[in-house]
Amino acid sequence: MSVEEFPRISEYGLIGDARTAALVSRYGSVEWCCFPHFDSPSAFAAILDRERGGFFSLCPADEFSSEQRYIENTNVLETTFQTGSGRVRILDLFSVTTEDQKRRAFWPDHEILRIVEGLEGEVRIVMRYAPRPDYGKNIFPLENRGNIGIACSCDEKLLLLRTTLPASSVDIRNGLEVAEATATFTIKAGTQVHFSVVYAEDAPAVIPPLGEPAVARLEESIGYWKQWMSQCKYDGAYAEHVRRSVLMLKLLSFAPSGALVAAPTTSLPEHIGGIRNWDYRFCWPRDASGIIRTMVALGFHDEADAFLSWILYTTWLTRPNLQVLYSVYGHTNIREKIIDWLTGYRSSRPVRIGNAAEKQFQLDVYGEVLDGIYSFSPYVAKFDRETRDFILSLGKAICKLWDQPDEGIWEVRSGPAHHTHSKVLAWVGLDRLIWLAKKYSWKAPFEQFESAKNKIREAIESRGFNPALGAYTRTLDGAELDASVLVMPIVGYCDASSPRMRSTCKVICENLSSNGLIWRYRHVDDGVTGPEGSFGICNFWMAEVLARAGKLDQARHYFEQILKRENTVGLWPEEIDTATGEYLGNYPQGFTHIGLINAAIAISKASEGVKAA
Amino acid sequence: MNLGHALFWGFASTIILTTLMSGCRGLGLTRMDIPFMLGAMFTPNRDSAKWLGILIHLVNGWAFAFIYIEAFQLTGLRFWWFGAAIGLVHAMFILLVGVRILPGVHPRMADELRGPDPTRQLEPPGYLALHYGRGTPITTILAHIVYGAVLGLFYR
Numbered sequence: 095m096s097v098e099e100f101p102r103i104s105e106y107g108l109i110g111d112a113r114t115a116a117l118v119s120r121y122g123s124v125e126w127c128c129f130p131h132f133d134s135p136s137a138f139a140a141i142l143d144r145e146r147g148g149f150f151s152l153c154p155a156d157e158f159s160s161e162q163r164y165i166e167n168t169n170v171l172e173t174t175f176q177t178g179s180g181r182v183r184i185l186d187l188f189s190v191t192t193e194d195q196k197r198r199a200f201w202p203d204h205e206i207l208r209i210v211e212g213l214e215g216e217v218r219i220v221m222r223y224a225p226r227p228d229y230g231k232n233i234f235p236l237e238n239r240g241n242i243g244i245a246c247s248c249d250e251k252l253l254l255l256r257t258t259l260p261a262s263s264v265d266i267r268n269g270l271e272v273a274e275a276t277a278t279f280t281i282k283a284g285t286q287v288h289f290s291v292v293y294a295e296d297a298p299a300v301i302p303p304l305g306e307p308a309v310a311r312l313e314e315s316i317g318y319w320k321q322w323m324s325q326c327k328y329d330g331a332y333a334e335h336v337r338r339s340v341l342m343l344k345l346l347s348f349a350p351s352g353a354l355v356a357a358p359t360t361s362l363p364e365h366i367g368g369i370r371n372w373d374y375r376f377c378w379p380r381d382a383s384g385i386i387r388t389m390v391a392l393g394f395h396d397e398a399d400a401f402l403s404w405i406l407y408t409t410w411l412t413r414p415n416l417q418v419l420y421s422v423y424g425h426t427n428i429r430e431k432i433i434d435w436l437t438g439y440r441s442s443r444p445v446r447i448g449n450a451a452e453k454q455f456q457l458d459v460y461g462e463v464l465d466g467i468y469s470f471s472p473y474v475a476k477f478d479r480e481t482r483d484f485i486l487s488l489g490k491a492i493c494k495l496w497d498q499p500d501e502g503i504w505e506v507r508s509g510p511a512h513h514t515h516s517k518v519l520a521w522v523g524l525d526r527l528i529w530l531a532k533k534y535s536w537k538a539p540f541e542q543f544e545s546a547k548n549k550i551r552e553a554i555e556s557r558g559f560n561p562a563l564g565a566y567t568r569t570l571d572g573a574e575l576d577a578s579v580l581v582m583p584i585v586g587y588c589d590a591s592s593p594r595m596r597s598t599c600k601v602i603c604e605n606l607s608s609n610g611l612i613w614r615y616r617h618v619d620d621g622v623t624g625p626e627g628s629f630g631i632c633n634f635w636m637a638e639v640l641a642r643a644g645k646l647d648q649a650r651h652y653f654e655q656i657l658k659r660e661n662t663v664g665l666w667p668e669e670i671d672t673a674t675g676e677y678l679g680n681y682p683q684g685f686t687h688i689g690l691i692n693a694a695i696a697i698s699k700a701s702e703g704v705k706a707a
Numbered sequence: 708m709n710l711g712h713a714l715f716w717g718f719a720s721t722i723i724l725t726t727l728m729s730g731c732r733g734l735g736l737t738r739m740d741i742p743f744m745l746g747a748m749f750t751p752n753r754d755s756a757k758w759l760g761i762l763i764h765l766v767n768g769w770a771f772a773f774i775y776i777e778a779f780q781l782t783g784l785r786f787w788w789f790g791a792a793i794g795l796v797h798a799m800f801i802l803l804v805g806v807r808i809l810p811g812v813h814p815r816m817a818d819e820l821r822g823p824d825p826t827r828q829l830e831p832p833g834y835l836a837l838h839y840g841r842g843t844p845i846t847t848i849l850a851h852i853v854y855g856a857v858l859g860l861f862y863r
Contacts, residue, residue, distance in 0.1 A: 112823035130819075193824045203820055296834070322823070349822030351830040351838075400825040408830075410738040411840050423830065423838040424738065478753035 100144065100440050101125075103362055103677035104661035107162050107171040109206070110345035111188035115358040116206060117141060117681075118186045120162040120662070122173055123151035129204060129251070129293040131422055132348065132355045133375040135228045137253055137293070142361060142445050143436040148226030150255075150291065152184055152210060155218040155278060162662050168319035169341055170312070171663070180215025182281055184208060189302070189311040190318050202300045208289040209312060212281040219281055221264075221289070224274040225253050229433050229447070235268040236275055242301065243290075244275050251295045258288045258304045327393040330698025332690075335657070338664035339687035340392055343385070346684045348422040351408065352400030353377040354385055355422065357668070357680035363442030364669050364679045368624035371442055373449050374668075374680040376419040376428060379405055380459050380503065382466030383585070384688035390469055391695055402470050405463055406481055414487035416459045418451050418505070428452045454501040455510065460492050461519030461526075465585060468526035477534060486538055489527040493546040496520040497553075503578050504614060507621030512570040514558035515578035521550040522585045554587075559594055565601040566594065568615060575605055576615045580635035583642055584692070590642035599639055608672040610655025612636055627669035627678040630656065634689030641696040649697050666690065712862050713776050714769070720857040721768025725761065727850040736842035739832070747815050747829060768854070771797065775858045790859020791852045798851035802844055806832035 106117040106125070116127035116138065125140040125147070139147035158177045165172055171186040189205045210219060227234055227248035237245045243256035244266065255275065257264070264277045281287055288304040302311065322344070328336050347354045357374035364370035382405050389398035408424025409416055417426055430450040438445045467485060477485065502513035524547040531538035557570040558579075568576035579598060583590035606613045611628035633656040640649035659675040660666070666686040668679030731737050743753070745767075746760025775793050779785045810818035810831045817826035819833065835844040 112825075113820075190823050193821060196820070201820075318823070344823060347823070347825065349825055350817045350819055352826050396825045403826075404830075408738070410732065411735045413735065423833065425841065427841065480753065480757075 103681050107663040112347050112349040120160050122153040123149050125149050137225050137227050146230035151222040155220045167323040168316050177217050180217045181213040182217040190315045200300045202292045202302050204293040206291040210287045212283045212285050216282040221277040233273050236266050236273050254292050256290045325393050332694040336694045339691050352404035353422045357683045359680045361445040362680045364626040365624050373446050378419050380462045383462040386466040386469045388691045418454050418456050451505040457500040457516040458519035460488050461523030464523040464526040492520050492523045508619050517554050518587050565598040577632040590639050611672045627671045630686035631689035634693040637693040638696040641700040646700050716861045717769045717772025720854045724850045724854040731846040737840040737846050739839040739843045787856040787860040790855035794851040794855025798848040802835045806836045
């Protein structure tokens with residue numbers, strides 16, 4: 095595949111350092127990366143524009159086949175190319191190490207390390223390096239600094255490419271429309287060529303040596319990831335998928351604050367050529383419940399603790415209200431803008447940065463956060479007074495807001511409505527808060543909380559279930575289906591085996607699925623035109639509910655139907671085309687991976703004959 | 708130097724500064740909590756860190772008042788506007804230098820380059836302490852200007 099063609103979304107693997115991440119195609123090209131943080135402007139964005147986006151490609155000069163996988167239990171990506179003359183692999187990674195190690199020796203702020211290694215015969219490789227800082231808006235010339243490397247400066251920010259190739263073998267072209275370094279080299283079995291891209295912005299760049307020290311950084315990084323994964327205590331059903339998912343979630347975490355972004359990309363379309371293109375490089379407090387539950391279940395307490403701390407202390411700016419999304423540092427003013435100079439992925443315009451959902455009201459967020467706090471509470475002996483007051487204020491906010499219409503979990507742009515899912519999570523929030531207040535002996539308005547909780551349940555049961563349809567509906571008094579109600583037994587609102595839930599699952603399976611994949615809703619005016627794919631997490635919700643109901647075969651069916659569409663690196667997007675299996679939407683998406691992990695755990699428990707509580 | 712005035716107005720201006728910063732937090736303008744950040748250097752307990760930090764902050768405020776007063780005496784400019792000007796320089800030093808070196812000396816503060824190890828520590832303040840909210844620089848500057856102005860106005 096030439097650089098001019100867009101790979102499928104499923105043909106990318108992700109590498110990262112828990113501050114930013116990069117997508118590397120199975121054709122050997124780095125085509126998405128933002129520095130220094132997930133939501134910073136991109137330096138490589140060929141996934142959104144083949145001409146202007148910028149890329150760093152290492153690809154055989156001759157015809158080849160390729161495959162991509164991760165080194166087991168690591169986030170080190172291996173892309174292997176087979177040509178008529180030989181076989182070669184590229185190891186792609188962000189070099190990582192422990193904080194202790196960083197205190198002992200200089201470590202680059204961010205380094206993408208690419209090691210090309212000959213495996214059999216010899217292969218001619220073409221290197222093309224064309225960084226385009228600031229979303230490719232302008233061309234920044236490349237400067238050959240000899241032994242130091244090839245520099246690309248954008249204001250005070252520096253991208254530096256270093257290689258073990260002789261400087262004379264690298265050509266640099268600078269012009270009005272081009273700034274590119276190229277080289278062609280032959281690699282023989284048993285030899286290596288190293289490339290390193292480092293980024294620095296507010297201090298002199300740490301220039302990492304290549305050769306043996308680069309191999310040492312590779313080994314250090316592999317060791318780091320394996321050590322981190324040794325905490326994982328899961329060995330149940332679909333263990334390999336669970337392990338890959340948790341490694342992926344780790345790449346979406348932002349270590350300096352403890353936040354976790356929804357996805358590392360923006361504007362990968364929910365329909366090819368469509369306008370459903372959103373920026374997901376932010377943190378949704380909604381994900382709190384799923385992330386904390388998942389991390390605690392798998393044994394990653396530090397990550398769960400860090401994320402909970404982020405939720406509790408970065409929401410200061412909007413207290414007592416919770417905003418739908420925040421930046422990795424808790425910033426609240428995330429305006430949506432259109433980057434009109436990029437073509438978008440396969441002409442899917444517009445390319446957006448920022449997210450207008452920031453200004454929406456989504457009631458369920460309160461319940462999700464309280465459920466997250468509840469999930470971590472076994473590890474908290476006592477909350478400080480300020481945190482206690484904040485937690486109690488969330489309950490008061492629910493009591494005040496629960497009967498207000500909201501934009502709901504799917505962030506519809508058609509205006510607020512009384513979403514059943516939102517009411518369920520409001521109930522969950524009060525349920526968890528009452529439990530927390532009793533556990534920690536807090537003085538709380540129990541009567542107010544109990545009264546509101548009962549009213550919410552009454553509203554859901556009397557107006558959120560449509561007897562004619564035989565299902566809980568998208569909105570109160572509505573007649574439309576919505577897969578989000580599948581969370582009801584998952585969050586403990588009702589039993590998965592209850593008649594209403596069984597019936598709801600059946601109706602959703604009959605009406606919202608195609609080829610074994612489940613849409614979130616169909617034929618609903620959500621304020622945005624154009625079709626979309628099935629929603630990845632909905633399959634996993636269905637599998638989890640069925641497992642909790644003891645219907646193990648059906649649970650496995652829905653789990654494995656989506657697994658059939660898995661790519662070679664085990665990463666999942668937000669959506670999947672039901673007809674073609676093509677990945678759609680931002681990628682990889684944490685929400686889908688959280689669903690996978692929780693469904694696998696539920697199936698595993700059900701398999702062991704232990705009904706998931 | 709009028710020691711009684713220095714102690715009293717140093718204390719009063721520190722109280723005003725602390726109250727202003729705390730008020731800005733309450734209004735959702737910033738998450739910067741200088742007393743808590745100071746207290747957290749000595750204890751991970753959030754409740755203890757707050758009261759300990761307030762004590763440290765008061766002592767700091769007193770100490771800085773003597774520097775302001777020395778400047779008044781050296782220049783002979785005992786005016787509110789001169790105190791405000793020193794406050795501006797003081798705030799800029801905190802925002803441009805102090806918070807930037809804080810992650811390096813604070814035992815419970817993560818730095819910008821942390822990762823992939825997760826943090827259970829305080830997030831770093833960043834340039835101009837902007838990570839704590841976009842209103843942080845202006846609230847910090849205003850609070851320190853008021854601090855200096857009070858000293859300049861009342862110290863005699």
